[in-house]
Amino acid sequence: MSSTSPIRMALIGLGKIARDQHLPAMAGDPRFQLAAVVSRHAALDGTPGFHTFDDLLASGVAFDAVALCTPPQVRHGLARKAIEAGKHVMLEKPPGATLSEVEDLRQAALDHGVALHATWHSRYAPAVAPARDWLAGKTLKAARIVWKEDVRVWHPGQDWIWEPGGLGVFDPGINALSIATAVLPRPFFLTDAVLRVPENRQSPIQAQLTFADTVGVPVTAELDFLQTGPQSWDIEVDAEEGALKLSHGGSRLWIDGVLAHEAPEAEYPGLYARFAELVATGASDVDVAPLRHVADAFLLGRREVAPAFVE
Numbered sequence: 001m002s003s004t005s006p007i008r009m010a011l012i013g014l015g016k017i018a019r020d021q022h023l024p025a026m027a028g029d030p031r032f033q034l035a036a037v038v039s040r041h042a043a044l045d046g047t048p049g050f051h052t053f054d055d056l057l058a059s060g061v062a063f064d065a066v067a068l069c070t071p072p073q074v075r076h077g078l079a080r081k082a083i084e085a086g087k088h089v090m091l092e093k094p095p096g097a098t099l100s101e102v103e104d105l106r107q108a109a110l111d112h113g114v115a116l117h118a119t120w121h122s123r124y125a126p127a128v129a130p131a132r133d134w135l136a137g138k139t140l141k142a143a144r145i146v147w148k149e150d151v152r153v154w155h156p157g158q159d160w161i162w163e164p165g166g167l168g169v170f171d172p173g174i175n176a177l178s179i180a181t182a183v184l185p186r187p188f189f190l191t192d193a194v195l196r197v198p199e200n201r202q203s204p205i206q207a208q209l210t211f212a213d214t215v216g217v218p219v220t221a222e223l224d225f226l227q228t229g230p231q232s233w234d235i236e237v238d239a240e241e242g243a244l245k246l247s248h249g250g251s252r253l254w255i256d257g258v259l260a261h262e263a264p265e266a267e268y269p270g271l272y273a274r275f276a277e278l279v280a281t282g283a284s285d286v287d288v289a290p291l292r293h294v295a296d297a298f299l300l301g302r303r304e305v306a307p308a309f310v311e
């Protein structure tokens with residue numbers, strides 16, 4: 001790869017996010033070129049396709065980097081293999097099934113001189129940076145995360161979400177935590193959590209979390225996978241100076257009820273632009289703060305049994 005030639009990408013896992021976001025983002029950025037896809041079930045016309053990553057590695061098809069769009073439970077093995085083969089790696093969120101395996105990848109990327117990008121797409125929602133800027137220096141009183149969506153609409157057939165490591169309602173909820181950890185001016189820590197787990201599943205369908213930041217400002221999160229009707233991906237912050245609301249997953253910023261910022265959605269183009277920067281320098285961008293909060297919830301949370309979930 002010369003400094004001017006595109007980054008040749010192999011995309012692994014041809015599911016919803018790969019098709020909805022990764023393929024268009026790559027196609028729209030001249031710094032990238034799709035070199036191969038790895039899929040157990042699907043193929044793309046005109047692109048070399050392989051059933052397994054080992055098949056791709058053995059094929060001789062040249063590529064510089066991988067985008068891992070599989071469920072988190074199988075991400076570490078693939079990422080490590082890519083790093084050991086000298087490839088740069090973009091990880092979908094969450095970056096792994098455990099904190100330890102992400103730490104292993106961080107070190108492996110350093111050892112092999114490749115870029116590792118643990119992506120948090122919601123941080124690239126258009127109103128997130130303006131919200132962070134508005135909150136800097138404000139005197140906060142409280143923050144509330146309300147993340148409620150209908151799992152049957154957004155995750156049909158995704159059985160992996162309900163398995164250990166699939167995170168259940170934290171699969172979308174971690175997006176809220178990725179925004180909160182980016183915009184709130186101080187770190188915050190979990191003090192109480194209730195996780196409602198369907199009697200026939202392994203991961204929560206609803207969760208209520210209570211945090212406090214380093215000066216005691218309360219931060220709450222209400223996560224719900226059973227929301228029918230209007231969906232909510234909102235974060236509200238009360239400050240002495242006014243009230244902030246980030247709605248629509250970080251797309252719109254409201255200050256005291258007045259729309260202050262809105263722009264077209266461009267999360268994945270933003271992620272790919274960042275990845276291009278990392279590949280150019282061989283640096284990594286691995287922030288585990290959102291995943292750490294989820295791990296804390298699983299450590300500290302009280303379990304309640306919820307009715308069986310049947311899709």
Ligand code: NAP
Pocket residue numbers: 012013014015016017018038039040041042069070071072074092093094121158160171
């Ligand atoms: P998905 O539609 O279920 O696709 C995942 C793909 O990974 C599958 O289609 C499959 O592709 C491949 N795969 C490899 N090993 C697998 C295994 N053991 N079990 C199931 N699939 C396996 O899921 P997704 O919604 O694209 O989500 C993938 C990742 O992206 C998740 O970590 C999710 O949190 C993240 N994400 C999703 C969204 C969204 O809106 N859906 C948004 C942002 C991030 P092949 O059949 O091609 O092998």
